[in-house]
Amino acid sequence: MTPNFKIDHANCADCPIRHRAVCAHCEVDELEELEGIKYYRSFEAGQTIIWSGDQMNFVGSVVSGIASLTQTMEDGRTQMVGLLLPSDFVGRPGRDSAPYDVLATTDLVMCCFRKKPFEELMNKTPHIAHRLLQMTLDELDAAREWMLVLGRKTAREKIASLLSIIARRDASVGPKTSTEPIVFDLPLTREAMADYLGLTLETVSRQISALKKDKVIELEGKRHVTIPDMGRLMDEAGDDSDGGFLV
Amino acid sequence: MTPNFKIDHANCADCPIRHRAVCAHCEVDELEELEGIKYYRSFEAGQTIIWSGDQMNFVGSVVSGIASLTQTMEDGRTQMVGLLLPSDFVGRPGRDSAPYDVLATTDLVMCCFRKKPFEELMNKTPHIAHRLLQMTLDELDAAREWMLVLGRKTAREKIASLLSIIARRDASVGPKTSTEPIVFDLPLTREAMADYLGLTLETVSRQISALKKDKVIELEGKRHVTIPDMGRLMDEAGDDSDGGFLV
DNA sequence: GTTTCCACTTGATCTCTGTCAAGGTGCCTT
DNA sequence: AAGGCACCTTGACAGAGATCAAGTGGAAAC
Numbered sequence: 214m215t216p217n218f219k220i221d222h223a224n225c226a227d228c229p230i231r232h233r234a235v236c237a238h239c240e241v242d243e244l245e246e247l248e249g250i251k252y253y254r255s256f257e258a259g260q261t262i263i264w265s266g267d268q269m270n271f272v273g274s275v276v277s278g279i280a281s282l283t284q285t286m287e288d289g290r291t292q293m294v295g296l297l298l299p300s301d302f303v304g305r306p307g308r309d310s311a312p313y314d315v316l317a318t319t320d321l322v323m324c325c326f327r328k329k330p331f332e333e334l335m336n337k338t339p340h341i342a343h344r345l346l347q348m349t350l351d352e353l354d355a356a357r358e359w360m361l362v363l364g365r366k367t368a369r370e371k372i373a374s375l376l377s378i379i380a381r382r383d384a385s386v387g388p389k390t391s392t393e394p395i396v397f398d399l400p401l402t403r404e405a406m407a408d409y410l411g412l413t414l415e416t417v418s419r420q421i422s423a424l425k426k427d428k429v430i431e432l433e434g435k436r437h438v439t440i441p442d443m444g445r446l447m448d449e450a451g452d453d454s455d456g457g458f459l460v
Numbered sequence: 461m462t463p464n465f466k467i468d469h470a471n472c473a474d475c476p477i478r479h480r481a482v483c484a485h486c487e488v489d490e491l492e493e494l495e496g497i498k499y500y501r502s503f504e505a506g507q508t509i510i511w512s513g514d515q516m517n518f519v520g521s522v523v524s525g526i527a528s529l530t531q532t533m534e535d536g537r538t539q540m541v542g543l544l545l546p547s548d549f550v551g552r553p554g555r556d557s558a559p560y561d562v563l564a565t566t567d568l569v570m571c572c573f574r575k576k577p578f579e580e581l582m583n584k585t586p587h588i589a590h591r592l593l594q595m596t597l598d599e600l601d602a603a604r605e606w607m608l609v610l611g612r613k614t615a616r617e618k619i620a621s622l623l624s625i626i627a628r629r630d631a632s633v634g635p636k637t638s639t640e641p642i643v644f645d646l647p648l649t650r651e652a653m654a655d656y657l658g659l660t661l662e663t664v665s666r667q668i669s670a671l672k673k674d675k676v677i678e679l680e681g682k683r684h685v686t687i688p689d690m691g692r693l694m695d696e697a698g699d700d701s702d703g704g705f706l707v
Numbered sequence: 708g709t710t711t712c713c714a715c716t717t718g719a720t721c722t723c724t725g726t727c728a729a730g731g732t733g734c735c736t737t
Numbered sequence: 738a739a740g741g742c743a744c745c746t747t748g749a750c751a752g753a754g755a756t757c758a759a760g761t762g763g764a765a766a767c
Contacts, residue, residue, distance in 0.1 A: 284608045286698055292611040294604035307594055312601055339586045342593060347554055349596045354559055356603040357541035361531045363610035364539040364658025368754065403715065411611025416754055418716055434763090435715060451533055615724065650745065660725055665746055682732085682745060 250330040256280075256317035263315040271325040272304025278321030279400045283314045283408065293409040295356070298382055302348050306332055319400055363411045366451060371410040372420045373449035376430065380440050395440040424449070497577040503527075503564035510562040518572040519551025525568030526647045530561045530655065540656040542603070545629055549595050553579055566647055610658045613698055618657040619667045620696035623677065627687050642687040671696070 253276070256262055262280060263269055275297050282295035294313060297303060303315065303323065335341045362374050383397045399406075403421075407414040424430045429449055431439040440446050500523070503509055509527060510516055522544050529542035541560060544550060550562065550570065582588045609621050630644045646653075650668075654661040671677045676696055678686040687693050 282604070284604070286608070286612065288698075290612040292608040294607045305597055307590070308597065313604065336586070336590075339583070339589060342586060342589045343554070343583075346589060346593045346596060349593060349600060350552055350555065353596060353600050353603060356600060356607065357529070357531070357560065360541045360603065360607060360610055361533070361539040363607055365533065365537040413755060414715080415717085415756080418714095419754090422716070451535075649743095661745080662726080662747085663724055666724090669746070 250326045252325055254323050254325055256321040256323070258317055258319050258321075260317045260321075261314060262317055262321075262323075263311045265311055265314045267311050268309060269304065269311045270328050272302070272306060272328055272331050273323045273325035274302050275299050276322040276324050279318040280321055280323075281316050281318045281405065281409070283316055285314065291408050292411060293405070295352070296378075296409060302345075304328070306335060306345060318405055368410075368412055368416050368420050369423065369449065370451045371412060372406070372417065372424060373429070373446055374452070375406060375410060376424075376438065376440070377443075377446055377450050377452070380438075380443065380446070392442075395443055397438055399436040399438055497573045499572055501570050501572055503568040503570070505564055505566050505568075507564045507568075508561060509564055509568075509570075510558045512558055512561045514558050515556060516551065516558045517575050519549070519553060519575055519578050520570045520572035521550060522546050522548050523569040523571050526565040527568055527570075528563050528565045528652065528656070530563055532561065538655050539658060540652070542599070543625075543656060549592075551575070553582060553592060565652055615657075615659055615663050615667050616670065616696065617698045618659060619653070619664065619671060620676070620693055621699070622653060622657060623671075623685065623687070624690075624693055624697045624699070627685075627690065627693070639689075642690055644685055646683040646685055 254273075256278075265284070277299055280297040280303065281293045282297070283291055283293050285291045297315075305311070306328070335345070362371055366374060379399070380395045380397060383395065401409070403414045403417045406412075407417045410417065421430075421432070425432050428441070429445055431441065433439070501520075503525075505525075512531070524546055527544040527548075527550065528540045529544070530538055530540050532538045544562075552558070553575070582592070609618055613621060626646070627642045627644060630642065648656070650661045650664045653659075654664045657664065668677075668679070672679050675688070676692055678688065680686070
């Protein structure tokens with residue numbers, strides 16, 4: 214895990230990049246330049262932030278809420294290819310157009326920088342390029358981890374894998390011992406889960422019911438989840454020992 | 461497509477990075493430094509180049525042959541998460557250990573650089589970091605494209621998608637008109653194809669036979685493939701219009 | 708208070724792909 | 738030339754998940 218490559222809004226309500234603990238090498242003049250080009254955007258759940266193929270004239274990061282990267286085939290089949298949680302980076306320095314739709318899965322706030330100035334700053338300050346490389350390698354690891362999920366796991370294992378990822382992300386700011394129950398609200402509809410896992414929403418629903426019946430998870434309402442034993446969930450996900458997730 | 465971010469051995473029998481047409485910004489002193497730290501390694505088909513979790517003290521690129529990045533679950537299920545064709549980059553600057561096995565799928569020659577000196581050079585010359593970022597973004601695009609294949613495509617579409625990728629890669633140095641038939645030798649066993657596509661080798665075999673029966677492809681022996689109509693194959697793959705593959 | 712709507716659940720059935728099993732083909736060895 | 742082996746094909750059957758179709762529950766709207 215390399216949490217310091219993520220932009221951490223938790224400790225930094227204003228601007229992500231100016232946060233010293235995350236970006237220790239930042240010089241004051243860089244910060245001021247970034248300050249000048251940053252702005253915030255809000256989106257409602259279900260809104261499309263960027264359409265596949267569109268020009269993308271900004272980069273940024275998720276402040277709150279959840280966004281997803283989604284590919285759609287002509288006949289309507291869709292596959293989510295990335296899940297963007299708070300602190301995740303959005304954008305493709307050096308690229309003009311988006312290769313997939315970016316959707317606000319929940320209400321969402323993003324912190325954006327106009328791409329041109331950001332890229333100029335990046336060219337001037339090598340360590341920003343270096344950090345972006347590390348972040349991109351993290352994303353690549355996460356994408357490849359997910360290829361194993363999509364290609365080889367059963368529906369039950371897929372659900373367990375997704376719950377693991379969300380639980381771990383939450384757990385990174387919550388309890389650290391594995392015996393302690395983990396509690397969170399599912400930020401995705403059953404349909405969004407299905408799109409991420411390459412399943413139908415009916416199968417998602419059935420497998421969640423099965424995991425509940427088998428006491429791997431507890432459900433209160435449709436979204437509020439308790440994981441009494443994280444190790445048990447990881448076993449169900451079929452990951453070796455501690456996994457090593459990076460999403 | 462951004463072919464100039466790939467290291468092109470086709471025009472450069474000796475050392476990839478010194479090739480001016482590919483790396484127009486290279487200065488002579490860089491080349492000499494790279495020259496000093498480069499070396500070649502050969503592997504036989506089936507050999508493991510790097511085990512998941514191993515220290516990885518080099519970066520490099522494929523000169524000839526095919527390598528694959530493979531993840532394996534405890535019970536033996538395996539998923540190929542990347543296919544490395546000639547000119548593809550191998551390695552993770554800034555990372556110490558490999559997150560998956562790297563296998564020589566065919567006999568293979570790689571051009572390697574010791575990682576430490578390569579990283580030092582990278583730190584001194586920003587445009588190398590920039591190129592690596594672009595290459596990593598390409599890999600990320602390819603991985604996400606493949607997530608759609610794994611999650612939502614049928615067995616027949618999966619096979620057609622794989623054949624498309626291989627045909628396109630070959631076609632980039634071959635015929636350019638879409639009416640001209642494309643001919644190539646499959647560099648993968650049926651089992652390797654199955655591991656890449658999240659299928660069993662029996663299903664791969666059946667679908668190849670079906671595509672042959674339907675005249676989408678022609679087969680001579682088990683590996684020699686002719687694509688009489690690339691457009692037809694792309695339709696079978698379910699990709700919108702021209703696809704935009706980057707693998 | 709009841710209506711409406713949306714997200715979700717559950718059931719019945721179907722189908723694609725996996726599993727198990729039996730050959731086939733061509734190459735390399737001896 | 739014969740044998741062995743790796744790679745591939747094909748068949749029969751089974752099962753996981755998709756599809757089609759009701760039905761439930763809870764919150765917002767009227």
